[in-house]
Amino acid sequence: MEDVSNMLKRFEGSEEEAMLKKCLHLLDPLNFLNFVIKSCNAFTPVSFSSADIVLKPLYDEHLRGSIQNRTFCHQFEEVELEELVPRYTKVTFHQLFNMDIVKELSTNGVRGLKEEYKPALLTILTYLRNLEFHMEAMSCMGGLDETEVTAIMVVHFLSQLIPGKDYVTDNRSSGVSQTQKCPCQHKNCKETVKSGCTAIGSSPVWHGYADILLSQKIAVSVLPKPPTSDKEKTPSKEDTDNVEGPSASKRVCKPDQDSEEVKDTLVETAIMDCSVSKQMIAQAITNAFARLNANPELSGWLIPTLACTRDDFLVFLYDPKNDVLLQCEIEIPIWVENTLSMNAVIQIWMLLNFTFFMNKNLADDYEIEKSNFHDLVDKMLPLYRSTSCHKFFTGDCSPIEETYKRMLRTCRLWAKEAPQKKN
Template identity: 30%
Template sequence: MAEAMIGKMNINTEITKQHIGLRHILKNAEKHELAFQEIFNCSAACGGSTFSKAVFRMPYFGIDECQTSDPPEPWMSTVCRMKDVFDYDILAKLLDDPNFDTNIKTNYDDLVKFIEDKNQHEVCLQKMCQSKCSDGALVVTKTDIAYALAVHLFAPLSNLQKSCILDNHSEGFPKSCPGGCGRSVAKGTTGIGAAQTWHGYADISVNQTVPVKVLSEEPHDLSVDEEQLDQSDSEDSYDSITATRTPFYQRTDPISEVLAMTITNGFAQVNENNSLTNFLIPSIACSIEDVMVFTYDSQNDLLACIPEHFRLWSRTDKHHFDISSIVRIWLYLNFRTFMRPSILESFVIEKSNFHKIAPLRHYQQYSKCGVIDFSSKDKTPRVRETQSARKRRHSDDVSR
């Protein structure tokens, strides 16, 4: 009886933490969340290629030296606040009455269950964090990291365990979670795009909607003082930021790959489901310790990212999750429920220029999700076995 009471108290404590996570998100309604990006140039104009070959030239990203073709500085980025991105009325109602909407409660139950089980998730992921050589490099494989993150982060936060799949091209696929818990996740088809466009395979696909790129190393550490960043956030500071405000990502690999995946997935999802038109459809890049989020609205040509990566683990206790980060990931995985469908209804935002640079018709017609392979019939050499039956009969007659 005493043990049961202690267990119930522990669960209640974790649920309280989950409420704290939601309250933190609500409290930070005025904080910067998404920064909209202008593409100066990118390799999409060169025709179809894999995500890994994508190249971008963007403000604060992929630029070592200014070129005469670049727009004059200072380069500006429109920034929206948390409450501009997510429907805060829904989030506030969840704290008062989680049962107010059946469909929303289903998503909310996933978060509650995750917090209840979070100690189990933390143990396995911590084993991944601690599997390092003396020089600090991880000794576990990228597939191991992807497997553990799928089992202990993305699957439990996205409704059903089977809704989260790993790329079936993954090498060294383990039989169960490399953290030792015995839980498993399935391989599946994670292909995005088409041979005529950017294309490739997400490391993890969540609900066949949100692709995840797993980084074997930590994301690039931005040269921004986070305390200074927080202090500069104010109620009316969402209009724009300059180069002195946030440097964004300073390397082209693998972030170019993630950007290409984000844009292509934005088209693919709308082609598959027209109800996602006008949504900032997210994709995620993450290591075992940090998370980055990118979004793209293919209808309105809006590319945005969270300006700085956020930590998966608490700053005060590195063995436990940062609950606010968990809630944030949960919101993006369930963007169809919690995200405002059209930012443009409230703001005038500069386009990303992708529509002007890329062969737009190809992305709107050909880009798909759940693609098995990207071989193009147009580019496949015709072999003798593929000729028509009429031609085969003619050939047989001649040979006789």
């Protein structure tokens, strides 16, 4: 097989190298919110979709709102309103990523790069060279179901941005064989979709399945397209069949405009939903523990977990060693009208290759709040630290139901009569 260094030399002075350097110079940096968990059900045997998480800022906002409501003021006489102003911390792009590497790539491109970074660089340059083909293949996702969208997203986007194209999709989806042809219907696409077990976690605690596992490190969930708002016209089937690129909801606004108005619109219309956040935080934490357990060299890294629709990405990061939880402050739109956003492509590429581009043990250098997950799960923490992946979860009823029935049987057998109070 040809040496990576020799393959990279073909890109010296190329259009793709120039495009990468320009994109890095013009990058719209993504910041991440540092979240603390107030309460959760991580110590119960439930799936990710049944995860219940209350973030501390959400709790504080709710309590503050209740106190400000005059109807309930008398119930909070001992609470000072000023004490309940939520504390928000964010980790900036420049803090999270190794800016020396970003600067070197944006200045020198292929030349003089350290050996360990070359495989990741080769993936993005190869993708940019074949960008038109992949974009055309992705443009047909409008009328497809989640399984088909998952296949196209991994074949023509996500797997292309990691060395070795190492991935597996969930083989439990209906009609999915171990290998199937990519459903993009592009005449030049000969790719097959690799599927297998994507189980994460342990049945006594949070557990479930990712839609995609990348590089045996990163979990991805593909979500249904969010419904259009009342202000948007719902396109007919004929409309969606004849439209290329993103959905109608994403063509309403142009994500390349750098304004707060656009960012607020994106937050309202895309995948930053409370129920999505709960499910994805549970998956991000569990997946990070599973990956660290399988590969101790990942200790200290913020391990990414992604949620996506065919229009957007939402990124969660968790460091099991330092108990740090981050979520991107805004979703990443992957389309600029009918064209893939280069800003999204580059930032997702950097996130997927996090061990090359991110800073390790971020909590050692910055005052970042712990997520409180370690304390909340208490004696269940060893279960997370030993959790694994690639184990199917079986049973006729959910683990929480089994535990509940076992608890009732034990109570009936061993419960003692309540003793009389002593005066």
